[in-house]
Amino acid sequence: MEHTHDSVRTATADTRRWWTLVIFAYVALEGASLQMRGSVVPVLRESFGTPDWLLGLVAPAGTIGFLVFVALTGAIAGRVNTRRLILFGIAGTGASVFVVGFTPSFAFFIAALFARGSFGGVGRGTDRPLLSHLHSGDRGKWFSYYDAMWAVGATIGPLIVTAALWLGDWRYAYYTLGVAFLPVVLLVWWLPTPSIDGDGDDPLTLDELKRVGRRPEVFVMIAGILMTTGVEGALFTWLTTFAEGRVPASFVTASLSVLLVAYIPGRFAAGALSNRIGSVRLIAGLAVLCLLSTVYTFFVASGVGVLVGLFGIGFSLSGQFPTLLAYSIGAAPEHSAPINSLSLVVSTLGIAGVPAILGFVISDAGIELAMQLLVIPLIVLVGISIAAWVRNGTAVEWQ
Structure with missing residues (x-):
């Protein structure tokens, strides 16, 4: 019954x-x-x-x-x-x-x-x-x-x-x-x-805003998202320029599609792993994989190898934003909407700001050096994730 x-x-x-x-x-x-x-x-x-x-x-x-x-x-x-x-x-x-x-x-x-x-x-x-x-x-x-x-x-x-x-x-x-x-x-x-x-969500007051703003998880999210979306913005804007003369001509335009297509399995994989290994472990692992893929793509690879490297970048980069956001919201789930809005504002700044900065580098030193400089925010991301891992251990923080 x-x-x-x-x-x-x-x-x-x-x-x-x-x-x-x-x-x-x-x-x-x-x-x-x-x-x-x-x-x-x-x-x-x-x-x-x-x-x-x-x-x-x-x-x-x-x-x-x-x-x-x-x-x-x-x-x-x-x-x-x-x-x-x-x-x-x-x-x-x-x-x-x-x-x-x-x-x-x-x-x-x-x-x-x-x-x-x-x-x-x-x-x-x-x-x-x-x-x-x-x-x-x-x-x-x-x-x-x-x-x-x-x-x-x-x-x-x-x-x-x-x-x-x-x-x-x-x-x-x-x-x-x-x-x-x-x-x-x-x-x-x-x-x-x-x-x-x-x-x-609870109504957001000034006192609650100050409390949430002091959470270390929020700082990690802001810094991590700024680094990852900065790399994304640079790739979305300048990748096809870099690809010209470095990959077969028929794949120049498709190079960006290779990066974006990798986002789909990358995000599903991040979702499947998130509960199994914990947020900070996942952030750190993806950051290291993305750094290695970037080094290979812009320092070592040529021809079709560039496309392989781009797939690796897209796969590992794609899971960072949702994992960082989930990690941050887990610290204050009663204010999911303000934290979500903050993440979107920060991501927009990263996507818009880094490509503009690289534009000056490209005009002075060329596209190759500009793309190689992307290892800098990724090294910062690795450092941030390891620091969060050391501080929080390996627990699944959003539970």
Whole structure:
């Protein structure tokens, strides 16, 4: 005979699975929409006669809105209904992506990207904290799976643009992706309020902000994410430049795809290992593997060997962000949203700042030295992870 508490437990588990599906679907679609913008830049030049200096506004347009609203979302977490907030973020992101397709001018395109980034900040500022509370016992695993889904979407995004151009109009890509958000919106509307462990996020006060800010786990996260995303930003920006003349001509453009494709198995592997070996062990192991892969790629390898090294970098680098974030949130799970927002702000600074610095190095000393300098933040990352390991031991901190 089935007991009432068994039925309740089953319903709770089903609700948790559906909400996890919502979060994964959203982050994949958001990743696709983010990576599509770079693919349409050449088309914008042709469609609107936009000069290169104006095309440089494409990336900041979405990033500024994202940073502002992800920070605001983290600040108000615990005071606003999570269900309404994530519905607002998902619906707004989908609608703004769809509106991009109606672009009559470059100025309209920039405004639509700003809206997409703003709504994305609300969605991304809410979805991972919700995932944290849905799976509080194994955050590291689910955070890695979350980022793996983002990587899947990011890989597919440029392919959607390619298909749209083959059909005759880049706008088809945004129409298609915008419509793809609709089932996710309807699912959020239909689902009951998510069942989470504990009471979710507590309201953030000034005293709580000071307490959380003094946690050593938060310092480790900030430093670690700044190093890893700085390396990512440098590779995303300058890798194809480095590949020219160093790998077969047919693989120059694909070199970045090799790096990104490695993110998918890398993040699933990090998720599978997170509970088995502990966060600090995993961070340290991945950091050492990434450092060795970087040394091989930019100091030793040539030809196809560069691609092998890039796969190793992508595989080991990809698991750092979710593991560092899970490690930090484990120290203050009642403030998952503010810590998540902080991690996204820091990652944006790393992705934007390091490529700019390397630009000066490249202009003076060349691309090879610039790429070799990436070992510096990775050495720092190894040091940070070992220090955290020595301080915390080998326990699984987020439990």
